Amino acid sequence: MKLSHIDKLESESIHIIREVASEFDNPVMLYSIGKDSSVMLHLAQKAFYPSKIPFKLMHIDTTWKFKEMINFRDETAKKYNLDLLVHINQEGVRNNINPISSGSKIHTDVMKTQSLIQALDKYKFDAAFGGARRDEEKSRAKERIFSFRDKKHRWDPKNQKPELWNLFNTNIDKDESVRVFPLSNWTEIDIWQYIYQENIPLVPLYFSKIRSVIRRNDMIIMVDDDRLKIKENEKIEQKKVRFRTLGCYPLTAAVESDATTVEEIIVELLESKYSERQGRLIDNDQIGSMEKKKQEGYF
Amino acid sequence: MDIETFFQNQNNKKQLKILTCGSVDDGKSTLIGRLLFDSKNIYSDQLNQTKIESEKYGTQGKQIDLALLIDGLQAEREQGITIDVAYRYFETEKCKFIIADTPGHEEYTRNMVTGASNSDVGIILVDATKGILDQTKRHTFILSLLGIENIIVAVNKMDLINYDEKKFEDIIASFKNFAGEFNFNLQKFIPISALVGDNVFQKNKNISWYNGKSLIDELEEISLKGPLEEEIFSLPVQFVNRLSSEFRGFSGTITSGKIKVNDEVHVFSSKEKIKIIKILTPKGESDFAVKGQAVTLTLDKEVDISRGDLLCSIKNHNYFLSDQFASHIIWMNKEQMIPERNYIFKFINFQTIGKITDLVHKININSFEKIASKFLNLNEIGYTKVALNKNTIFNPYKNNKRLGSFVIIDQFNNQTVGAGVIEHELRRASNISWHQMSINKNLRSSINGQKPCVLWFTGLSGSGKSTIANIIEQKLHKLEKHTYLLDGDNVRHGLNKDLGFTDVDRVENIRRISEVSRLMVDAGLITIVSFISPFKSERKMARELVESDEFIEIYVDTSIEECEKRDPKGLYKKARSGKLKNFTGIDSNYEIPSSPEIILETKIKSAEELADEVILYLKQYNKI
Numbered sequence: 022m023k024l025s026h027i028d029k030l031e032s033e034s035i036h037i038i039r040e041v042a043s044e045f046d047n048p049v050m051l052y053s054i055g056k057d058s059s060v061m062l063h064l065a066q067k068a069f070y071p072s073k074i075p076f077k078l079m080h081i082d083t084t085w086k087f088k089e090m091i092n093f094r095d096e097t098a099k100k101y102n103l104d105l106l107v108h109i110n111q112e113g114v115r116n117n118i119n120p121i122s123s124g125s126k127i128h129t130d131v132m133k134t135q136s137l138i139q140a141l142d143k144y145k146f147d148a149a150f151g152g153a154r155r156d157e158e159k160s161r162a163k164e165r166i167f168s169f170r171d172k173k174h175r176w177d178p179k180n181q182k183p184e185l186w187n188l189f190n191t192n193i194d195k196d197e198s199v200r201v202f203p204l205s206n207w208t209e210i211d212i213w214q215y216i217y218q219e220n221i222p223l224v225p226l227y228f229s230k231i232r233s234v235i236r237r238n239d240m241i242i243m244v245d246d247d248r249l250k251i252k253e254n255e256k257i258e259q260k261k262v263r264f265r266t267l268g269c270y271p272l273t274a275a276v277e278s279d280a281t282t283v284e285e286i287i288v289e290l291l292e293s294k295y296s297e298r299q300g301r302l303i304d305n306d307q308i309g310s311m312e313k314k315k316q317e318g319y320f
Numbered sequence: 321m322d323i324e325t326f327f328q329n330q331n332n333k334k335q336l337k338i339l340t341c342g343s344v345d346d347g348k349s350t351l352i353g354r355l356l357f358d359s360k361n362i363y364s365d366q367l368n369q370t371k372i373e374s375e376k377y378g379t380q381g382k383q384i385d386l387a388l389l390i391d392g393l394q395a396e397r398e399q400g401i402t403i404d405v406a407y408r409y410f411e412t413e414k415c416k417f418i419i420a421d422t423p424g425h426e427e428y429t430r431n432m433v434t435g436a437s438n439s440d441v442g443i444i445l446v447d448a449t450k451g452i453l454d455q456t457k458r459h460t461f462i463l464s465l466l467g468i469e470n471i472i473v474a475v476n477k478m479d480l481i482n483y484d485e486k487k488f489e490d491i492i493a494s495f496k497n498f499a500g501e502f503n504f505n506l507q508k509f510i511p512i513s514a515l516v517g518d519n520v521f522q523k524n525k526n527i528s529w530y531n532g533k534s535l536i537d538e539l540e541e542i543s544l545k546g547p548l549e550e551e552i553f554s555l556p557v558q559f560v561n562r563l564s565s566e567f568r569g570f571s572g573t574i575t576s577g578k579i580k581v582n583d584e585v586h587v588f589s590s591k592e593k594i595k596i597i598k599i600l601t602p603k604g605e606s607d608f609a610v611k612g613q614a615v616t617l618t619l620d621k622e623v624d625i626s627r628g629d630l631l632c633s634i635k636n637h638n639y640f641l642s643d644q645f646a647s648h649i650i651w652m653n654k655e656q657m658i659p660e661r662n663y664i665f666k667f668i669n670f671q672t673i674g675k676i677t678d679l680v681h682k683i684n685i686n687s688f689e690k691i692a693s694k695f696l697n698l699n700e701i702g703y704t705k706v707a708l709n710k711n712t713i714f715n716p717y718k719n720n721k722r723l724g725s726f727v728i729i730d731q732f733n734n735q736t737v738g739a740g741v742i743e744h745e746l747r748r749a750s751n752i753s754w755h756q757m758s759i760n761k762n763l764r765s766s767i768n769g770q771k772p773c774v775l776w777f778t779g780l781s782g783s784g785k786s787t788i789a790n791i792i793e794q795k796l797h798k799l800e801k802h803t804y805l806l807d808g809d810n811v812r813h814g815l816n817k818d819l820g821f822t823d824v825d826r827v828e829n830i831r832r833i834s835e836v837s838r839l840m841v842d843a844g845l846i847t848i849v850s851f852i853s854p855f856k857s858e859r860k861m862a863r864e865l866v867e868s869d870e871f872i873e874i875y876v877d878t879s880i881e882e883c884e885k886r887d888p889k890g891l892y893k894k895a896r897s898g899k900l901k902n903f904t905g906i907d908s909n910y911e912i913p914s915s916p917e918i919i920l921e922t923k924i925k926s927a928e929e930l931a932d933e934v935i936l937y938l939k940q941y942n943k944i
Contacts (some may be wrong), residue, residue: 022578022608023332023334024612024613025330025332025333026331026333026334026335026416027330027331028602028612028613029335029612031602031614032573032602032612032613032614033614035361035573035602035614036558036573036614039558039559039571039572039614040558040559042559043558043559043627065601067570068564068614069561070600071564071567072561072562072563072564072567072599073563073564075563081768086771097852129689152924155409156408156409162407162408163404163406163407164405178404181404182735182736183430183431183433183434183652183727183736183739184434184736184741184874185433185437185438185725185727185736186437186438186668186721186725187436187438187573187668187722187723188666188667188668188725188726188727190666190727190729190734190736192664192671192734193731193734194734205407206407206409206418208409208411210330214330215508218327219325255928284323287323288323291326301826
């Protein structure tokens with residue numbers, strides 16, 4: 022019997038997840054509700070089957086996630102009896118930080134990066150799983166699977182520990198931590214194929230439907246609630262759209278699509294000429310911006 | 321497109337991990353950019369971004385610089401070189417590729433080793449205008465050391481030598497000339513131009529004299545065979561699943577062979593025979609599982625198995641249980657490797673303290689010469705003997721990469737400082753057994769009502785260690801306690817007179833004294849050690865040789881300025897004038913203890929008062 026490419030990726034990820042459970046005192050899985058998180062959660066369930074996942078999940082809620090995402094999150098936690106923490110940066114809320122008037126840079130910094138750091142400090146997690154993949158973005162391509170963070174949660178790309186074979190250095194001092202990326206070697210198409218084969222449930226926003234949207238800066242933005250102020254020259258349209266990637270709602274653009282099933286999404290993807298992160302506004306703030314965010318503690 | 325056919329094709333694709341080696345100028349990033357571009361694995365927005373960046377940082381004039389797709393980190397982009405390991409992904413009709421892109425310079429040997437450790441195939445790029453260089457030899461050697469069986473020598477920039485066949489043949493001949501000894505399973509030579517695209521995906525009429533396949537065709541046809549040993553089942557236990565009371569299973573990734581329900585296997589450490597009842601694979605419960613699968617097994621009986629153990633076939637395996645082995649080590653840290661220093665050794669499913677006892681030789685990685693050396697510097701490769709603090713299960717790397725590899729970790733800063741491949745077992749330790757004597761430490765020391773311990777004094781030269789130690793011994797003698805004082809200067813006249821003052825010799829000096837003080841503690845003595853002992857690592861080693869409550873570290877805290885002012889032996893003066901080399905505090909480092917049991921501040925109190933503090937400590941802790 023020969024293992025297929027997907028079989029190999031699946032076992033590699035399970036190995037990584039088990040290694041963390043064995044070597045760390047207080048790991049957490051960061052659950053972003055997106056498709057990669059859903060795959061990661063599915064793999065964690067397999068890693069410890071028939072037992073329960075032996076660590077907590079945590080969602081960093083920026084308060085600007087789509088309503089459907091929050092519903093899906095709570096249903097998933099209930100369905101699988103997950104130990105899920107939700108953390109919101111209350112100081113950011115008090116200061117009314119939001120993606121519209123504060124701008125994407127400040128919103129992402131305060132409500133995602135700072136919020137994550139707050140939560141990691143609060144619960145004293147020593148390892149945090151993330152669903153990032155190396156094929157997503159250039160600076161991710163060089164990140165280790167076990168990526169060291171200092172006491173202030175900073176990443177030092179110039180000083181990464183060599184990572185050989187499948188031997189992972191899990192030695193850290195007090196208050197230091199690692200971010201662990203079990204999906205490092207998966208590509209976008211691998212993720213979709215796996216979702217299809219394993220029948221993994223996803224947030225409905227990934228599938229096309231008539232939704233209320235506006236056009237802004239050449240992007241299609243969904244009107245999820247009345248916090249998105251419609252400008253005079255903009256008008257709400259009904260369009261058949263879906264999301265290739267999910268983030269905070271005014272920062273994540275929809276794409277026009279007819280794909281309503283995983284199969285149709287894959288077909289669309291194969292024909293598509295645009296990479297998935299293109300739907301996210303935050304990456305293009307400046308050249309090399311993802312690398313800068315990651316050094317500061319962003320996932 | 322029919323989605324089911326698509327998935328079937330996807331599942332039939334094999335996975336191939338490739339490593340590209342070659343220096344900055346050989347066009348490595350351009351080749352990878354070309355592979356991604358020609359296999360249509362680049363999206364248009366990525367291409368547009370690269371176009372923008374090409375204008376800013378590019379080296380190809382108005383043309384798009386494919387190398388910029390690859391050089392991920394911003395700092396590297398600005399310097400125009402690749403300095404880390406980056407992983408890229410592309411696929412063709414037949415294959416899914418994972419490329420490890422590593423830099424070529426000698427100072428990045430460690431990055432190349434990192435990339436090679438997870439690769440099936442090595443592509444060695446040779447610049448046709450330059451021919452075989454030292455780095456070509458170095459890369460070939462490393463691929464061979466890391467057990468890569470398939471290599472492709474891609475002679476690049478053929479367009480710059482007018483596709484000259486003769487020059488290509490000359491390069492092949494000189495490659496075969498030096499690489500003959502390496503015994504690669506498969507070795508191919510292809511003339512290419514990554515910039516233009518010749519022979520990367522498409523064969524090109526420019527090189528009509530070349531009858532072989534294009535690079536991509538050659539890669540797609542490689543079939544991966546493991547060594548024979550891989551047929552024998554082995555599973556290092558990674559995680560014991562007893563998270564719920566009704567279930568007890570053993571999880572891990574199968575590193576060789578296969579397993580079926582009802583198979584009988586060994587628990588390697590205890591040699592206990594067990595039967596496999598259930599196999600849980602990622603695809604659910606199954607009758608069997610194979611190499612590479614992460615599984616959970618349940619067994620027919622309750623046995624004591626934990627992380628670090630190995631389940632394996634009963635017959636025909638050649639794993640060994642030992643605390644010593646010979647291995648090749650690649651050093652990956654700026655701080656040099658020093659024999660006899662303790663490090664953490666991490667293997668596939670456990671880690672332990674150990675040390676490199678001998679550096680047999682280091683290897684000049686450009687000429688393959690064996691050179692005598694006392695230590696390894698960053699990026700150097702040596703043949704070594706390793707001794708661990710406990711017995712562990714191994715297999716030579718050539719038989720099983722997963723069970724024959726390890727990384728070395730600094731126990732203070734947790735950096736990964738080295739990596740190794742096991743060549744063979746050393747039987748030395750298992751042939752010498754430990755005799756159990758009838759009279760033990762407790763009996764010896766009970767005669768005169770003392771508990772043996774080590775009073776380990778550390779501090780700069782001239783800090784007052786020996787003065788205080790001497791007073792303490794007198795006071796203990798008055799109390800009729802049995803003591804012995806080991807003094808740094810005195811021991812160097814006898815036991816350690818062969819040692820100098822380099823870091824390597826200082827480590828050996830302390831190792832011997834640590835062993836001597838262990839014997840003296842075993843003899844029941846209060847042992848007073850007065851050595852500069854400048855390194856944390858060796859003080860920790862001395863501490864670990866005795867019971868945890870038997871080691872009392874005493875830091876004599878005197879500032880370098882004060883020591884230099886006192887200078888009782890005139891040594892600081894000599895060191896300052898350059899007549900004395902490797903002097904602690906001047907041109908050799910002193911690492912201040914982070915949590916000693918006792919700190920003696922000589923500036924505030926007299927030697928007599930400080931000695932009394934130590935005596936008081938011994939009384940408080942019931943040592944005397």
